[in-house]
Amino acid sequence: MKRNLLTLFAVGAIAAGGFALAQGPDQHVGGPGGWHGHGGPLEHLTDSLNLTADQKAKVQPIIDQAKPQMIAIHQEAMQKAKGIMDNVMSQIRPILTPDQQKKADDLQKAHQDMHNAMKEMHDAQSK
Numbered sequence: 754m755k756r757n758l759l760t761l762f763a764v765g766a767i768a769a770g771g772f773a774l775a776q777g778p779d780q781h782v783g784g785p786g787g788w789h790g791h792g793g794p795l796e797h798l799t800d801s802l803n804l805t806a807d808q809k810a811k812v813q814p815i816i817d818q819a820k821p822q823m824i825a826i827h828q829e830a831m832q833k834a835k836g837i838m839d840n841v842m843s844q845i846r847p848i849l850t851p852d853q854q855k856k857a858d859d860l861q862k863a864h865q866d867m868h869n870a871m872k873e874m875h876d877a878q879s880k
Contacts, residue, residue, distance in 0.1 A: 794816055
């Protein structure tokens with residue numbers, strides 16, 4: 754039971770971690786350094802595919818055009834995932850002992866605090 758609960762929270766943390774993806778061009782997976790340590794998807798393509806300056810100039814508008822759609826899809830998916838996680842926890846919580854409920858609440862609060870801190874960090878970097 755404990756292992757399943759931890760797995761559930763891990764899945765939720767991973768899903769919420771994707772929040773950074775929707776935050777902006779330089780805040781992709783990998784944290785403040787950007788997309789896996791690079792500055793964004795264009796830089797990732799440039800490094801991975803060794804794009805020329807001409808290719809890079811042609812790729813940028815394509816990425817810029819797709820970005821709002823990707824952000825919208827990501828935000829919708831995150832909202833749906835949160836709804837599912839909330840529903841799952843509402844069903845699991847009554848099964849837990851009072852000590853387990855407290856620990857689950859603490860884990861959920863820590864997860865929310867981490868999410869809020871990530872958002873604050875992004876907001877501060879965007880100024």
